[in-house]
Amino acid sequence: MADGLRKGLTSYGDAGFSLFLRKVFIKAMGYSDDALNRPIVGITNTYSDYNPCHGNVPQIIEAVKRGVMLSGAMPMVFPTISIAESFAFPTSMYLRNLMAMDTEEMIRAQPMDAVIVIGGCDKTLPAQIMAAVSADLPTVVIPVGPMVVGHHKGEVLGACTDCRRLWGKYRAGEIDDVEIEAVNGRLAPSVGTCMVMGTASTMACITEALGLSLPMSATIPAPHAERFRSAEASGRVAAVMARTKGPKPSELLTPASFQNAQVVLQAIGGSTNGLIHLTAIANRTKHRIDLEAFDKLGREVPVLIDLKPSGEHYMEHFHHAGGVPKLMEQLGDLIDLDAKTITGQTLREIVADAEDVPGQDAIRPRDNPIKSEGAMAVLHGNLAPRGAVIKQSAASPKLLQHTGRAVVFESVEDMTLRVDDPDLDVNADDVLVLRNAGPKGAPGMPEAGYLPIPKKLARGGTKDMVRMSDARMSGTAFGTIVLHITPESAVGGPLALVRNGDMIRLDVAKRSIDLLVDEAELEKRRAALAPVVTPEWARRGYAHLFNETILQADEGCDFDFMRGQGKR
Numbered sequence: 001m002a003d004g005l006r007k008g009l010t011s012y013g014d015a016g017f018s019l020f021l022r023k024v025f026i027k028a029m030g031y032s033d034d035a036l037n038r039p040i041v042g043i044t045n046t047y048s049d050y051n052p053c054h055g056n057v058p059q060i061i062e063a064v065k066r067g068v069m070l071s072g073a074m075p076m077v078f079p080t081i082s083i084a085e086s087f088a089f090p091t092s093m094y095l096r097n098l099m100a101m102d103t104e105e106m107i108r109a110q111p112m113d114a115v116i117v118i119g120g121c122d123k124t125l126p127a128q129i130m131a132a133v134s135a136d137l138p139t140v141v142i143p144v145g146p147m148v149v150g151h152h153k154g155e156v157l158g159a160c161t162d163c164r165r166l167w168g169k170y171r172a173g174e175i176d177d178v179e180i181e182a183v184n185g186r187l188a189p190s191v192g193t194c195m196v197m198g199t200a201s202t203m204a205c206i207t208e209a210l211g212l213s214l215p216m217s218a219t220i221p222a223p224h225a226e227r228f229r230s231a232e233a234s235g236r237v238a239a240v241m242a243r244t245k246g247p248k249p250s251e252l253l254t255p256a257s258f259q260n261a262q263v264v265l266q267a268i269g270g271s272t273n274g275l276i277h278l279t280a281i282a283n284r285t286k287h288r289i290d291l292e293a294f295d296k297l298g299r300e301v302p303v304l305i306d307l308k309p310s311g312e313h314y315m316e317h318f319h320h321a322g323g324v325p326k327l328m329e330q331l332g333d334l335i336d337l338d339a340k341t342i343t344g345q346t347l348r349e350i351v352a353d354a355e356d357v358p359g360q361d362a363i364r365p366r367d368n369p370i371k372s373e374g375a376m377a378v379l380h381g382n383l384a385p386r387g388a389v390i391k392q393s394a395a396s397p398k399l400l401q402h403t404g405r406a407v408v409f410e411s412v413e414d415m416t417l418r419v420d421d422p423d424l425d426v427n428a429d430d431v432l433v434l435r436n437a438g439p440k441g442a443p444g445m446p447e448a449g450y451l452p453i454p455k456k457l458a459r460g461g462t463k464d465m466v467r468m469s470d471a472r473m474s475g476t477a478f479g480t481i482v483l484h485i486t487p488e489s490a491v492g493g494p495l496a497l498v499r500n501g502d503m504i505r506l507d508v509a510k511r512s513i514d515l516l517v518d519e520a521e522l523e524k525r526r527a528a529l530a531p532v533v534t535p536e537w538a539r540r541g542y543a544h545l546f547n548e549t550i551l552q553a554d555e556g557c558d559f560d561f562m563r564g565q566g567k568r
Contacts, residue, residue: 003245004074005036007111022111038074039242041235042112044103044128046119048082053121053200054144055191056222063228064116064142067235073113073242075235078106085122093472094444096123097550097559098542103131112137113242116234120144120193120222125203126277129212130558133249133284138241140234140342141213143204145222146315147192152183158196159187160476161308164450172458192222195315196308198475202270203277208324209264211252211341215350219319237342247342253285256336260347262294263334266301266374267327269310269393271475272483275376280556283563291387291554295378295511302369303393304330306362309478310393311370313362321360329354330365379482381514382522383494383504386486386554388468391475392508396464399480400508403516404431404466408500411436412448412471420455428462431504435495438470438488439550439557443537449473449483466506468513470495470553482506482513484553491532491552497525 002009005026009018023036043064047057061077068075080103085092107115115135117128120143132139150157157166166187170180193200204218214234220227241247258278265274279289304327307313328335329351337348364370375393392400407430409415415434418424426432432451439445449471453462468482470489487493494515498504503516515522538547549559561567 003113004038004040005111007113008109035074038072039113039239040074040076040111041068041238041242042107042110042115043075043077044115044117044119045077045079046082046124048084050087051082051084051121052188052191053084053193054082054119054124056144056227057118059228060118060142060144060231063231064118064235064238067232068239070232071236071239073239076110076112078110080106083121083123083127090442091444091446092121092123093446093557094546096127096557097546097562099124099127100130100562103128104134107131107135107137113245114138114140114238116140116142116238118142118144120200120204122199122203122273125200125207126281129207129281130284130562133253133281134562134564136248136250138238138246138248139212140238140241141207142231142234143193143200143207143213143217145192145220145224145227146195146201147188147190148221148223148316149195149314150186150189152186156314157183157187158308158314159194160198160474161196161478163187164474164477168453168458171452171455190221190223194476196476197269197271197305197310197315199271199273201315202265202268202274202475205264205268205270205324206261206274206278209261209328210257211339211347212249214343215325215353216319216323219315219323221316221319241342247340250285252340252342253281253287254339255287257339258282258287258289260335260339262289262297263301263331264324264327266298266376267303267331268305269303269307269371269375272376272389272391273472273475275389276472276484276553276557279554280558283556283558285564291378294376298374298377301331301334301374302366303371303373303375304364304366304369306364306370309476310375317362321357321362322355325350325354326357326363330363332366377508377511379508379511379513381512383468383498383513383515384485385494386552388482388485388513390480390482390508391473394478395480395508399464399466399506401506402431402466402480403503403505404429406431406433406498406500406502406504408433408435408498409451412442412446415448415451419452422456424454424456425500426454426457428457428465430465431506432465432467433495433498433504434467434469434471435489435498436470438490439552440547441470441488441490443543443546445470445472445553445557447472447474449481450477450479468504485513486552486554488552492526492529494522496529497522499525
């Protein structure tokens with residue numbers, strides 16, 4: 001098999017000429033034959049002025065290149081698109097699959113013997129892992145790392161759990177314009193991803209549990225020197241993988257590694273987005289994520305990480321307490337410690353080296369969890385025939401069994417226009433329902449599931465309500481919120497049948513979510529639904545591809561033709 005510069009030659013009808021021409025042009029960059037004859041490690045570049053989460057990527061790349069060269073291989077940096085959560089319209093999830101396609105094709109198109117993918121902000125790590133799994137080239141994943149904490153009036157702050165909490169106080173009139181502006185400059189004091197257990201941190205922990213990144217790489221703060229030493233070490237590992245041609249993702253991603261990732265997802269109080277992304281990654285392989293099995297794990301795996309929004313600490317505290325290796329040590333027999341990693345070590349060897357930090361309370365022992373059950377529960381019922389998800393670890397216990405009257409919003413725009421209307425017929429016992437916010441309906445399944453408490457209720461002291469939708473929610477958010485209702489309303493799912501005043505029953509203990517309307521009435525409403533048509537926004541380009549091929553949340557929201565076996 002060809003390797004190095006000889007790999008994947010451009011087709012000119014003459015392989016010798018193709019190599020000759022490739023060397024002609026690459027030598028214009030000043031490379032010697034010695035450099036060009038070495039194994040090549042490709043390094044993604046996801047940096048952008050629009051992406052402050054990836055602000056340390058240039059320094060990470062320099063450290064990676066150093067590690068690759070110190071180990072005798074040749075680093076080659078190449079760009080892919082860059083996605084930042086708060087800068088992507090209509091939502092970063094809309095662009096995740098585009099990034100996955102871009103990354104996969106660039107790995108395939110260019111000569112490299114191993115690849116390092118660098119990501120962080122929410123959708124970038126899953127997109128890159130989806131790409132790496134499909135390309136199946138030896139891969140090292142480097143998360144950019146979380147921010148350090150902020151401070152305001154003696155209080156520790158974390159983006160974006162405290163973004164939402166303090167914005168809620170501002171909406172309720174508890175914080176004035178001057179103070180919210182001060183808070184705005186203190187919530188994100190450094191580059192890096194959110195320093196709470198949002199989607200970025202969740203995916204970094206899952207990646208480490210899958211064995212695709214170096215030990216401790218999930219939790220090292222973005223600005224710390226340790227982050228760059230880890231990047232250098234990642235470069236060394238990638239150089240070895242380039243020479244030995246492995247291990248490939250297909251060798252590391254086994255049923256055991258996927259189960260480990262699910263256990264860690266539950267134990268860290270992880271983002272509900274993590275379940276969608278892990279499902280999409282698994283569907284690029286021959287393995288699958290079974291929602292019933294995931295829910296069963298949720299009943300067995302306690303939340304051990306005391307971290308916002310499920311607990312009180314921040315990612316740097318998790319890191320200094322021993323990180324993911326220490327968590328896996330505490331999880332004990334819930335983790336398959338014989339699973340292999342990119343370093344050649346098993347998790348057993350990594351866990352044996354986990355640091356013991358006297359007095360730390362960010363990582364709890366199994367006999368003293370912060371929650372006795374895992375982060376997430378999977379719900380079913382006549383509202384969600386194919387499932388819905390609730391992050392029970394970040395919900396109000398008193399609302400986990402609740403029956404209330406539906407207050408329906410037809411779209412994100414409708415919700416924005418009406419939720420603060422003083423004449424809105426709503427009380428604290430009602431259930432706020434948002435529809436047409438799923439993969440197709442929004443489009444892109446935005447993080448709109450965190451419906452704001454109507455202002456008149458917030459100002460009356462209401463802190464939480466039952467809210468449900470076919471949208472997603474940021475992993476940083478707190479609340480009793482049912483998400484990913486599948487099928488979504490835009491394709492005729494039962495959520496489309498709900499009317500104002502209908503009674504809805506949530507019972508998390510029974511894993512149920514039901515619309516209390518008889519089936520005959522629901523059939524009449526179903527028959528009256530307008531037929532599904534291609535919307536105006538989806539007439540051309542990527543939008544058309546997205547609308548025509550996007551899968552539902554229970555299948556990972558990948559494109560139907562990008563799964564492991566292609567279109568079925």
